[in-house]
Amino acid sequence: MTTFATPGAGQQSTLTPRLIELAHALFEAEQTAPVSRFRTPEEMCRAIELAIPEKGSSPERVMDLLEDVALATPRTASRRFFNQLFAGRHDIASAAEIVAVLLNSSMYTYKAAGPHVLIEKELGEHMGRKVGYDDGEGIFTPGGSLSNFAGIMIARNEFNERCQQDGHDGSWLTLYSSELDHYSIAKNLAMLGLGRRSLRKVATDERGRMRADALRDAIKRDIEEGAKPFCINATCGTTVLGAYDPLDEIADVAEEFGVWFHVDGAFGGSTALSAKHRDHLKGSERSDSFTWDAHKMMGVPLSCSVILTKDKGLLRKHFSESASYLFQSDEDELNHGVKSMQCGRRNDCLKLWAAWQHLGDEGYARKIDRLYDLARSFAERVKKDPRCTLSKEPESVNVCFEVTGKPSDLICETLRQQQKSLVGFGIVDGRRVIRAAFVNADVDEADLDDFFDNLVEVAMTLPDGDNAL
């Protein structure tokens, strides 16, 4: 077959030019039509032949198919994508991710992955220091949900030292988390065999931050009722509002009751890089474990999530199993497989390391500040426009608002169908609001104008509707 990469095949590359052509078609489409054409799933299936065939096709035909798929994909890197907590494209990070694809290392051992396990170690320690862990460590996981899983699992096992060997004993262990927390907390408790009943939701204040007094009351009440509190989860950057729980106050409660203190900073952890905004994370150094997704505010390709622990050795203690066929060299401290919930594990580190080499701590600080500025700037537009209602002052890089009297869900769906922008809705104080996330630092003021103007314009064409739930 035509080849760009098979070592020793001795053939000229014909695939590379086609791949570059495809990439350029994509980049151009992102500029000229930042939202891909709306198609229902049925229309998509008719437009592109997706079935796996009995007989294969030429590389040329497959590359054509790939281009069709690429151009039909929602354009997360375009400047009109405000729908998720990730967006945009960082060139060096993407280039490094492509290198990682070609290297195809599995991260279990130094023998198999070489410098990449050293890079992972450096990143874990560097990120740990950013949240105040002077002698911590970290391991990359497939995403924020599973980083939270790791943190909560360590908490469970540290609480009950017999759990790893004997299993959960059926007692009522409780975890405390904000009513605005990520759904992975409940999900993880179910996965971990503790059950959803373990999750105790704690009330938030008017800014969406977990209330330390309510937390303390909840723990006291539960203890009286026979529960065994084992963990507090604080959220740094809630999904809808982008709110930050007050870590210092929560740390006081965690210390008072002697429970594990995990921080879900999947979204907001990157704020640790900004001198201007890192006060949001004040107290993070008092936590025991910390989830941080670099594929969100740090803009590297999916996925790039790390679980950090304040103390070295915990990951190994709770995740290692012997596997003599695998961990067989003497570089034992560098056999990261024993610290991971995975065995084979793709390399999610190189892209972040490369982006960080390019930007440095300083450049990343500027990038994070830029996101906060964009959100603030967009919120000003909302506040100035009499047709709109800002739900809350933005806590970080999310802006929640309504076009007064117009249904938020329908606005989002119409913007999508008319290829104007991709943005989603969320619930704030019992109302359905538009949630725009500003996580693409390449977006500029003209983009904000265009996004905002189109949104209000589209809203005005829609029938009135109530956003109260």
Added chain:
Amino acid sequence: MTTFATPGAGQQSTLTPRLIELAHALFEAEQTAPVSRFRTPEEMCRAIELAIPEKGSSPERVMDLLEDVALATPRTASRRFFNQLFAGRHDIASAAEIVAVLLNSSMYTYKAAGPHVLIEKELGEHMGRKVGYDDGEGIFTPGGSLSNFAGIMIARNEFNERCQQDGHDGSWLTLYSSELDHYSIAKNLAMLGLGRRSLRKVATDERGRMRADALRDAIKRDIEEGAKPFCINATCGTTVLGAYDPLDEIADVAEEFGVWFHVDGAFGGSTALSAKHRDHLKGSERSDSFTWDAHKMMGVPLSCSVILTKDKGLLRKHFSESASYLFQSDEDELNHGVKSMQCGRRNDCLKLWAAWQHLGDEGYARKIDRLYDLARSFAERVKKDPRCTLSKEPESVNVCFEVTGKPSDLICETLRQQQKSLVGFGIVDGRRVIRAAFVNADVDEADLDDFFDNLVEVAMTLPDGDNAL
């Protein structure tokens, strides 16, 4: 900055040529020096500046650094890499993975990922049919360990319907698995809150296959002692020997006791594609869930693992949590996020779909057959050479052997240090043996000769040693 991908930046690309240059340097190195230079971790840290800097560097400088890292990485795509259950590089799959990197979709919803969730659905159903699930479904996970996690978790929850809500009740649930199973089974039981004591290891026969009679006896004995058997895990392709548990006989036992039947086909599942060898999987249609890694025998980049279930709806039943801000369109069946243990999830599907489009079922059948032929051919070399001892007739694509009287571990380490080949060792019947995995279909007979001759030659230079443990 220089750019190859930022939409709207209006700059000419300077990064793409540099990336191609880097890739070509890598491809050339893979040919001229298929094993990268041996360096200790300390030497590696001295050779490459890995620390994250305060101030950033130019893109050019970072690309130079990336090239240093790339050339210092163990060459998993070279024709002398027999160290892991993955190897090689499939061009179309790599190209598609690069496209997936540029698209940067998260797989939770049709709104966010468009055609890619349709591709995931198609692959899950197609792969399900290959193992005999006529109306099943599948979801991609970050690797075989976590696919097994999903299968075992569903088994746990189906056994105790209260578990998701109330947690594990502390009773002694037992899972049965071969003494040669993957270590993720024990690890997953610990993670799931059932504890390692839940794992009941079952004896294997002389070919490394779980003995159905021993399985039946173990279950009976445990029930008498108060255990609650909830799951049997059969291994298709053990890590060292590549052995296949007898699924039909095991299915009889599973039916007899009414327990969940999970198959860990992470390694061997791909054999379902081969008309010639699929008898190894006979009875798979009687299982309830099935783990299959396409990044192993199918040769696509890491990671590409799927958990298949015989019945539709189970994934959703056991993994969904409500998240109104996320799953907000009417394309509900296509919101794969509700079927996954993850929330944000990278696109591991496109590479496999593209490779399959190119090869078709027929081409993949030939590829799998080719791997079996390579292993058989290598085993013949071992058998013919009076200096070597074949540990067992190969069951699939692994060959285990000794150079008689020479220490297997030292042979592997010396081959690595002398840049001859990368291969690992395992334990068979209490002896340390060399385990070579033949999972790169581009390897040819000349490569086998060279690998084998170098290995024996290096062994002859080493002091005698006993491989008995």
